[in-house]
Structures are given as structure tokens and as C-alpha cells.
Amino acid sequence: MPIKLENVGIAVRDLEEAIAFFTDLGLTVLGRQTVSGEWADTAVGLVGNHARIAMLQTPDGKGRLELFEYIHPDAIETEPTLPNEIGMHRVAFSVDDIGHALEIAARHGCHPLRGVATYENAYKLSYVRGPSGIIVMFAEDLTKG
Numbered sequence: 346m347p348i349k350l351e352n353v354g355i356a357v358r359d360l361e362e363a364i365a366f367f368t369d370l371g372l373t374v375l376g377r378q379t380v381s382g383e384w385a386d387t388a389v390g391l392v393g394n395h396a397r398i399a400m401l402q403t404p405d406g407k408g409r410l411e412l413f414e415y416i417h418p419d420a421i422e423t424e425p426t427l428p429n430e431i432g433m434h435r436v437a438f439s440v441d442d443i444g445h446a447l448e449i450a451a452r453h454g455c456h457p458l459r460g461v462a463t464y465e466n467a468y469k470l471s472y473v474r475g476p477s478g479i480i481v482m483f484a485e486d487l488t489k490g
Contacts, residue, residue: 352400352409353436357477358422360397360414366453366476367410370438370446372401375409379416393417403438410436425478428458435472435480443469443485450475450483463487 357363364374381395395417401410414420428434440446443461450456450473458480461471468484475481 352411354411354413355436355477355479356420357412357414357479358420359476360399360412362453363412363476363479364399364401366450366455367401367412369449369453370440371404372410373404375400375402381417391418408438423478425474426480428472428480435482437482437484440483440485443471443483446483446485447471447473450481455481 355363368374377397377399379395379397381393385394385396386392396413396415398411398413401412402408426433426435438446447457447461453476455473455475458472458474461469463469467488468486470485471483473481473483
């Protein structure tokens with residue numbers, strides 16, 4: 346059976362804030378919608394599921410993020426995820442200039458967990474605490490000329 350990744354879904358506290366962050370990084374909004382009804386309840390597994398959603402796409406057209414803000418049931422606040430917790434870890438993006446990506450993130454009040462690391466002179470890497478506490482990894486390939 347062929348399989349391909351469709352998208353990564355992320356629940357956010359503030360949809361507009363998350364859209365602003367990811368579009369400033371270069372993603373584009375493919376569409377927005379409010380979803381509810383029996384089909385949404387069944388698909389997601391929540392009774393009374395009602396959410397505002399936005400589908401975003403990376404500039405290369407291959408990666409998609411589905412952001413959703415719950416209207417009902419109420420979103421459940423949790424502690425920010427740590428890099429070593431079991432479960433959804435992070436969303437990662439290749440960037441041409443990690444410094445520029447970090448400047449954009451900082452304009453949104455989002456900063457590295459610790460700093461920028463260099464892995465074997467091949468990549469510069471940084472984990473950023475993004476909107477709604479999402480961990481976002483930036484990776485700059487140093488081997489590209």
C-alpha cells in the first residue's frame with residue numbers, strides 16, 4: 346500500500362497568531378474553514394467538535410501544516426512540551442539562513458530553547474518555542490554551496 350504524509354496537525358491557542366508566525370517564515374495559507382458536525386465528531390473522536398482551521402503549505406509545495414483552534418470543546422492547556430517527552434515532539438523546517446529565521450521568530454516573541462548548535466559542520470540547528478508552546482526546529486544545511 347503506498348503511503349504519503351498528508352499534513353501535520355497542531356492545535357493552537359490563537360489561530361491568527363500561529364498563522365502570522367508561520368506565514369512570516371514563508372508558508373502560505375491554502376485555505377481556512379470552520380468545521381463541525383457529525384462527520385467532524387466521528388473523524389476526530391470528540392462529541393460536539395467545532396474548530397477553526399487553516400491549512401498552510403511550505404514554499405516547495407511538499408509540506409503542509411493544519412492548524413486548528415477549538416471552539417468546542419474547550420481547548421485544554423498543558424505544560425509546554427519538552428524535547429524529551431513522549432508524543433508529538435516538534436515540527437522541523439529547512440531554512441536557507443537560520444539567523445534570519447530566528448529574527449522572524451523573535452518578532453513573534455518566539456526564542457530558542459538554548460541557542461544555535463552546529464552539527465559536524467553540516468547543519469546549524471535550533472529549537473524555538475513557537476506560538477502556543479509549539480517546538481519548531483530550524484535547520485540550515487551548511488553543505489549547500
